[in-house]
Amino acid sequence: MRSSGISLGYNGASVVAEWLPFLATGLYAVVGWTGPAIMFSLRGVISSLCALSMRESAPAGVERHSVMPMSQQKVGTQ
Numbered sequence: 001m002r003s004s005g006i007s008l009g010y011n012g013a014s015v016v017a018e019w020l021p022f023l024a025t026g027l028y029a030v031v032g033w034t035g036p037a038i039m040f041s042l043r044g045v046i047s048s049l050c051a052l053s054m055r056e057s058a059p060a061g062v063e064r065h066s067v068m069p070m071s072q073q074k075v076g077t078q
Contacts, residue, residue, distance in 0.1 A: 020039075027035030 020043075024036040024039060027039060
């Protein structure tokens with residue numbers, strides 16, 4: 001389930017992002033460099049707000065580190 005959500009987010013972002021160069025070029029032609037600068041700044045603010053509003057979704061019992069430290073591994077044994 002988690003990977004399907006990541007896939008939907010990634011592909012949805014690519015659908016939106018594919019037309020942004022055309023929009024930035026149009027804004028540059030009409031307003032100058034401030035148009036694309038404001039557009040990309042707003043996208044950065046929106047992305048930051050979305051990232052900050054996310055909550056932890058991992059189950060409480062899951063360890064944060066799934067890899068065993070080298071000090072606990074038996075190296076060279078089969």
